[in-house]
Amino acid sequence: MTHHVTAGVDGSPEGLAAAEWAVEEARLRGVPLRLVHVAEKPLTLVVAALAINADQPAGAAGADAAGDAVLRETARTLRERHPDIEITTRRRSGRAPAALASEADEAGMLVLGSRGLGGVAGFLIGSVGTATIGATARPVVLVRPAPAGEPGPAPVGRSPDGGRDQAAQGDVVVAVDIHDPADETLVFAFDEAARRGCAVRAVHGWRLPRLLGLAIDGDSRLDLEREITRTLRDLLLPWRQRYPSVKVVEEARTGSPAHAVLAASAQAALVVVGRRVRRSPVGGHIGSVAHAVLHHSIAPVAIVAHN
Structure with missing residues (x-):
């Protein structure tokens, strides 16, 4: 079975850098790219939903709509730049580390974005990135946007x-x-x-x-x-x-x-x-x-x- 490449996106420059890197990786592997957004529900809303036995906590629909917009815009941008790559999207709900790890288990690779640590220093991966890496046996790639005025990271490949x-x-x-x-x-x-x-x-x-x-x-x-x-x-x-x-x-x-x-x-x-x-x-x-x-x-x- 040929596994797709998955990129986690959230509308940030870091998420877009991850998606750009992932689409090039998908090209090298000859597989589709899946964009995933996790619409996390604030803990207070989850507790409130449980208290009133509601299926959807108040405000969840807005989070889902925002996630759909992020996926739609990111996919549009990538398809314009990379029309030869099959790109699909999926919105997940729940805690981000668990949802991303679940997506990673279906993929050949998970790609995540990360902020730089001031200037040219490395990654600020945060609790979500750390927990996601620790929760999956699949390879996870961390990508950060290049500083302003510098080219972003991208895989290298062979010429025609x-x-x-x-x-x-x-x-x-x-x-x-x-x-x-x-x-x-x-x-x-x-x-x-x-x-x-x-x-x-x-x-x-x-x-x-x-x-x-x-x-x-x-x-x-x-x-x-x-x-x-x-x-x-x-x-x-x-x-x-x-x-x-x-x-x-x-x-x-x-x-x-x-x-x-x-x-x-x-x-x-x-x-x-x-x-x-x-x-x-x-x-x-x-x-x-x-x-x-x-x-x-x-x-x-x-x-x-x-x-």
């Missing part, structure tokens, strides 16, 4: 003659833990790079424990760096063989994993970070590396769940 498009910029950067690699994350990254005709930049961040770092000499440290680089290269060998058309660049960087990924992502087309699926009474977790990358990357970030 099969070569790299002249406008193509950046590689797919993927965070790799050589001690606990996640196949789901690597499959996603290599598939995305193959679609775009760009390289995979596999990044592993490492650092010595403080006391050991003080004791080790320069030659021993260099030997350790070479061993880590060799381990990363060997780990990626099966992926090179599986994706022969994708160029692979290995980067073993000193520093925390998050800082290593961020240092490599300045010109990335997409940053891919895994998150381990963990459930708790208060919901799923994003993970410290994914959380840090989301808050500081200026490139779109894909969060891929793995066991």
